[in-house]
Amino acid sequence: MFALALAEFRTLRRLPQTWVVVAVAVAAGFSPFVYYSVAHALRSGYGATVGSVPPKFLVHSFGGLLLGALFFGVVLLTLDAVARDRREGTATLLHSRPVNNLAPIFGKAAALTLTTWLAVPVLAAATFVFAIARAGGRWFGDFPEPASLAGFMFVDALPMLAFWTAAVMLLAVAVRSRILVAGFAFALLGLQCWALFAMPPHLLPVLSLLPRFGELASDILPRVVDAQGLGQRASVLALACGFLGLAAAAHPRRDGVRGRHFVGGSVLVLAGVLGMGTLVAQAAGGRSEREDWVRAGEAVRGEPRPDVERVVARLVIEPGRIRLDATLLLRDVTPERELLLSFNPGMTVEDVRVDGASVEHEHSFGLLRVHLPGGAESGSGVVRMALSAVGVPDPRFAYLDAVADPWAAGRGTSLRRVLGTEASVLSKSYVALLPGAKWLPLPGAGFGDAPDRRIDFFVVDLEVETPRNWLVAGPGGRKESEHRASVSRFRFRPGTPVPEVAVIASNEFERRTAVVAGVEVELLLHRRHMRNVDYFHDVVRYLQVLAETGRHRLAGSGLVYPYGGISFVEVPARLRGYGGGSRMDTVLSAPGVAMIREHGFPTARFDSALEHISRMAEDLRARRLYSMLSRHMRSDFHGGAIAAAWRSNFLHFRTRARGPGASYFDLLLAELVSLELGGTGFFTPQLFPDSHVFGHRRGDFGAAALRAAMGDTAAVHNAVVEGVERPAVWERAGSVGPDGAVGEWGELGFSAARLHARTTARALFHSLNTEHRRQLFAELVRRHGGETFTADDFGSLVAGIHAPAGAVLAELLRLRSQPGYLVSPVEVVRLDDEEGRYLVRLHIRNDESAPGVVRLRLVAGQATHYSEVVRIGGREAVEIAMVVPDAPEVATLDTYLSRNLGTLVPELLPADAAPGSDPHAGVRPSAWRPRPVGLVIDDLDAGFAVLAATQGADVDRPDDAPSTVHRRLPAFRCDAPAQGWIRQVVSTGWGKYRSTIACASSGKGGQRAVFTARLPSTGRWRLDYHIPGRFVRHRSGFPSVGRLWDGLRVRSAYGSTLPPLGRHHMALTAGAERFEISFDAAEAEQGWHLLGEYDLKSRDVRLAVSALSDGLVVADAIRWRKSPSDQGRVQARNREPGGEGP
Template identity: 35%
Template sequence: MTTGTVGKAIAVAVAELRLARRVVRTWVFAALALGIGLVLYHGWSVAGTLSGEAPPPRFALPGFGVLALWILIAGIVFLAFDIRARDERDRVAEVLDARPISNIVLLAGRWLAIAFAAWLPLALLAAVIQVGGLLVEYLDLPAGVPAEPVSLATFVLLDAPTALLLWSAVVILLTAVLRYRLAVAVVALTLLGIYSWSLFATPLYLLPVVSGIANLGLLGSEIVPRTVSAVDLLQRGSVLILAAGLLTIAAAALRRRDANTRSSGLVYGAVLLAVAVGSLGALVGSVIDQRDERMAWRRAHEALLAEPRVDVERLSGTVSIDPGRELAIDVDLAVRAPEAMPDVLRFSLNPGLAVESVRLDGEEAEFAHALGLVTVTLPAPLPAGARAELSIRAHGVPDPRFAYLDSADWALDEPLLGKPLVLRGDQASLFDANYVALTPAVAWLPLAGPNIAMDDPGRRTPDFHEIDLAVSIPEGWRAAGPGRLEEDDGLRFRPRVSLAEFPLFAGRFERLALTEGVVEFELLLHPAHMANVEYFSQYATSTVQHIRQGYGFFASPGPVAYPHARLSVVEVPAQLRRYGSGQVMDTIQALPGVQMLAEHGFPTGRYSAWPRIAQFTDEQWLEQMLFSAEGSGPLRVPAVGGATDNLLPLLSSARGEGALAANFLLETLTAYWARVRRQVAPGHWLRSGPAPAVPPPARVLSRLLGTGTFTFGWYQFFPMTLEEKSAEFSFTGVDATASEQGVDVMLHKGTLIALAVERLMGRSKIGEFLALMRQRYGGGTFTVDDFVATMTEVDPDMGPYIGHYMREIALPGFLVSDLRVFRIPDDANGAPRYQVAVDVRNDEPVPGLAGLYLRAAPPLFFGQWGEFVHVPGNTSLELGVVMQGPPEEVRLETYLSKNARISRLPVPSPDAETIVPEEPLNGARPSDWRPPDIGIVVDDLDPGFSFVSPPDEGFWPSPTSSGSGDGEVSEYYFGVPDGVWYRHGDPLTLSWGKYRRTLMRIGAGEGKGRAAFTADLPTAGNWRIFYHLPGSTASGRSPPSIDGVAVAFWARDSFGTYDFELVAGEVRQAVEFDARTAVSGWNDIGTFELPAGPVSLEVSDSTDGGVVVADAVRWQMVADAP
């Protein structure tokens, strides 16, 4: 193209820009992009600032940019779809046709002008965000601060221009080929819709080729900014060639004659299209090859999982880090053969490292390094029990893909609307010029055997060994890892205890440290992320002091002391993977000697912008904010999550059958002992959006902006269907490696067993148990039998319970008498005392436990736990608790039992004036109580119960249309549609059940939804019928007098009149009942003369209240009725 031709194209572009400036559509779409972009950016930033659980849009620029880009591409459609018609309407076409200008020059000028006109609002939006963000930052407003600059520059200067040029070419081609403007707009918008759909349907590993947006779906980082990859650059080049091809074909198809022949233009265009498509195809093949390589590693390592491997007893040597360039290792491994090794020794070593040499007992050894496996040929068989010394030298850059090879789901295999695993990081290691993270998962140090099943001790027993490494890092850098010693000649890492894995982090960290007892607490942050430390250190409260308090159990010299001299809390970039492998894929924040602190949590949170509570002093406010920062983090995972693993779970492991379950129980008990909540966050619990169930548009928006949540932050209990499934397996018998449901069953049962152990043993004895486990098995492994025997040795009463629940399936089932509350003589100080007592019977032949939780009535309000006791099978006990005032709420806690959840008990109103002269009962004593005969009862879980929901009238089918008894029914949660029957299992609702207490509920309707309780009456006669209700509302709670949200909730939860029909044979009799006057428990609805045989009480959804409840019906002969 000559200089003159370029000048003509520029002249056309300038003229087109003048025309676009006068078109209203230009300003409409520019205003939309600018306005919506600013609202989303700052609105989402406010939400992220106030919650501290979602990354602000400045770390999700690609997703945020796509939203603005869609608006501008739509603008291109309406700017360019009538170019030719506009020329003819404005009589420009005749002038252009008379000028000696070629079609390609004409269209190229317009192509550039249209793309530039669409790009300008985006550039303005970027400038406003950056400049406005500086002002927001200066004024400490809770809005958006400046965007991460590398991501912003990549999008505005590379991704967006390329996309706009492509779509400009597409629309210009359509205007040249199609005669009608409407057809152009429809086809172009359809193509835009297909492109948008493809963004959400394409796996993330292919998205760089398909989307044209660098790092779309991945969270950004300020520590290690995500830059443009070679694939990105090649893709942009291919897209520009594609756009040029489309433009060339458009010039040939244009109904305007020029000096060029149409055929030559079509040929040139076809050649350009072929080159572009071929290049894009090659890129697709390249990224697929990378995925296939990872799958090949997995297959090779899985094939060797059952092969015997040596036991590494000691690993020592040197590690040299040249950031961004090379990692060099020279290590010696002292190994022992637990069984005869006839031919070879196999070790895993990252395929990104090239092995220079391998020496066996000082002699050069024959070896091969392929598929991440170093295979060393033995000169002679290594007999069982024999020891050898292996030396390996290697260098290179670790490949982050060589980790967690047996993950049930791979983050980059998921589409944007699939499991958002990448929100917890997508790279298992980092070796950047500014930051190095070498996690054990990538096998950057030699690992005996295959690098597979590392999180499944039942398949691969962890290998604990001594470690002694000298590490070289650049001047001015700091490093973190277990057992760090700073010596004159450099860094040395020599942990005091044997470990199965060794992590190493290095960077230009800012360091704050504090020594408490014999443990040093250090905080290592990126230099640009010190604002919160400075903010929280303004007053007496110090950030490091608070971290020491949060991890105070490490400084305690108690029975389970922290094993290292230093705890390093290290900030890690957003892209570093922080979850494990297998089916569980649980969150990993703790590694030996290190607690990872996610970049998008405390380091980049804007706590100074939080709205201030006036009644707090400065120091109190800072304390409150620090507790929020510690207890909350990205995706609702607390910053201290997993920290207690360093006390024992990282020092020992179960092995063999049930090992995964035993390890989970050990981790949970360790956390309970340290008074820290064991936070479980498996991968399949992660959802896009700020809540587990959000409308599709909000889910799309949330995913693009990197917002997700774990379901544990929203649901207090596991779903009822899972509780039913868990009754089919023993704790150590469930296969948590086979399915997500298996994981859930293990977590469900393990959590309940841990709670039971905590209540029965108490913190002191749990500490003794953990100390004995560490003394015996620290630096080694144990079996489930060892676990049970050790706990029984510490507390012999636990033997029957823990032995049964670790291995057996059968569950206890508890029946409960009416609660008794009465006043007893005042205490020595004259304070009133109230006795709360209840008889509890374990009506099954297996052991269980039971205890009470009580909440005092106003003005006391406090909660109080009663003593938890063992309840042998087929045994009754009386439980008692003495309180200062009458209780407002009483719950029976049985944890792992057929009762499934907490059982809330109806509380009678005591007579405060009557003092019963009884000795106080705090604890339990034997009882001969048996449940009385109360007649014939049909519960919503019994075969005599059935229901029919109203017919579907909407677009979406109802979750449950009909059913009976204990069949599968959708579970009720607040917010689900009201027009069908749901099973309500909220344990705080006063419902009826022999063991498990549930009820059915349906929103008010027109009588088309019905439920029936059918009993087979043995004799004809007068029968009194009772209907069980939780109270005057579906939750049994009184209507609130507070905010509108609570009032709206109660309106949906309130009762009105019920539409009952009593059906006996062909006779149907209407029964009136006003549920607004209902009491918690059995409500008498009348006495009726009924025949022998089947009799049903039906209830419909017709009511003047908000909801209808179907819980249980009781029939009792009048002579027997109380």
């Protein structure tokens, strides 16, 4: 058998088709590895999300692409080998030797498996050669994670290639037609490709040829294979051996032992099927068990629950398990004499005592029921319950009420997997116990975020015992209480009540620490991830400055940091970073703990981003390094932004909202604290799609599949920096009220709720001076610290501190539609006084029925001046006048939540001297109205539509989600190709409230943009066409990245330019009349351009703009004006207009 295998191997080695298969397979895996390695090296310095997952953790993804190519190659090589045997008469040759059929079948299969498997070490060697560049100091290249690479090479690739080779060999021997065999084998591979993106993740490791496709590796938790993987590989090898036995039995050569081959092969196939069936049953049972937990939690979610006042616990971390002894002081115990607590089902309860006496209890489905003995409940309803338990918390028992089930989408297609999948981690060297895993028993089902939710705040006293040389992060400052030869003990006693407790421990941590204003700030990273800390030297200083800034800004406000210390600790990629409910907010922060993702700052590549800084002077270089580090920390949209976690400790973990609108007011308070501390953060797992890649457009399927496989989150970064405040969000925000459930509309709904909360917070922030804001925070903590508050409580508190601010808050919370503002040019008058001051006037009209608030901002010299926050009623106008010492250089109007999408920049007129002018300053009513400019139809008006070329109906966009559509047209995205007409925000476009354009790329002539109007009368009319400027202003301060196929460039954070415009072909129809118009927009400047004058016999007119052009086609706005002369007739057919309209 060995000699036959060696002979076949030598033959395969000499065949050119063998090396073609190996080369194609290696290229299939190596190309994305190189691309994403370079992309990560270039992008990750700008932010964790834009940098995506480091390719060193994606061995199973790019390796899976190699295996997929090899599977196709195996089909071709196996069919070629079988056909070669028939051509060369190998069966006749074997008749002369006493060899049964099993030997050549096994030998050929072994040779084919080994030959194709050689592509795997070739790929590994190529990645190592590429990674040597990093060892040589280059800015690109990285070594794959060793454990995952070893597991892929020997545990994944070899058994799967053996199985597939045996399966194809059986088909090739049993079926004489090569075409049928190839067709059937390729169909099976196509089914496998579909399964990767559609199969539930609990079945993927069992039934797929790529069982770990899409799995993220980890330096913190290296894993070669788990128990389920070993069982699956053993079953697969049994099937492979069985298939070869059946192939030997089906071979046309008679060897006299065909029956034995058939029986042996059948037994092995049956064993393999039974093994696979057992694994499937276990996986389905685990899924069913989780559904049972959900049903049990839903059944008791409305039951009354006591209030936790104090928790004293001792946690012992042992190899492979934890031991917990906890005592809970409970109040408001109901007369039913039964306590209901939520406790992880992976923990075994050994004993429960109430007021010192052992009691009966039942622990099932994650619910712990404790039966109170007679007399246990005192008159005050206070109970002291003690519990002892041991076990391993089940990571599946967490966030059972999440609106998006992470176990329902295929792992290969879900970007959400980069946010982690396990709610707790317990290994020999690392332990992460997050509150969502319910490792600490707490009252209630822990299910649902109903409007009447009541969050418990309790005093905690926690002792953690670990093996020697471990470090632990927990609530508040850590105190080392005892060190012995084999164990260490740490104690956590935060000074204020907390709503939750997280514990993270490891013996692989390396520590950096600093003390700021009595608060110990520590950084705990894996010892293999200290490169960036050592490279920057300023990371601890960043944390110091962050803490110091917060302390100074909030001095005297009541928002002093409440705990003795804070730990910024690294967590592995597998740890789930988002919670449950409708919001699914980040869980990477807890009292006294801020978690940093492994594939964020610890493994980011700053080499390229900082290469140009190395030649700067030392002081300038230090400032630039700090600035870049700060930006990186703020642009982590995975939920692990350090600044956001730090801010949560000031208020979010000290008081919460309850009742209707609780989630909204939590957002509002978070935004207020962000404004006070500076900066903000954004996270929602809805931006990480779990949709099926087969739902993408035909042309985008390949790129979508590759992005999903490689964990490419650059699109998420772009969605945040370019799309979080996109028009669709603004329009939805106008109808979102604080009493709605945040997140009930998915990503669009959450973005709209957050935008509403942020604009309301900004208006409230601007309505309150520094002293008022400090008083607000101090009173909120004093009245509601350690408990919850309602919307009425918050409104009354604001109104009591500053009545005008309370009125602004109430006005914005009542809004269910948006105001729309029109502004005059800013008039600047130099006053005739000794100080040489300037009077600045601006007229503002609200042209909608909904009221709103605005604030004027002037930049004059080195100072910035603000008006008060001004309320403007519906269909009303006001004049805001301010006296400033210098002539203003910039004027902006903050419109908060309005149809204007935030900030307006009115025209600033030159200053005029006005002797004797009254220096009136303040706000007064105004009769101002904008000057009529004619009959204008804008691309956002009802008279605009994009029609199909054939039937003239509106173009339907079923593939576009509501969040990516702007008034029936797809919104522009820098990471997606334009298909047909799209809508883009352009600051130089025409618009009543906001400036947008509709545009189409050249050569797309199947659709037309149509402007329809009804003129006041027939006669002679002038038609003007508006062309925007070429510059496109972006709203965000972060850079965005181009499409996958556009290369690795990073777009400017400040703006870009439109592509060159081409010749516009238009058709004007008025009744039965039709005029063909050709307009060369390539050299047209910004503004109105006269297309011509027309004698029209019909009042109903329509201008159709074709997308067929040699450049970009823009449909911004048209304008109809009555001609001064209504005599004669202008023949405009085939005319080429040009020049500015008068």
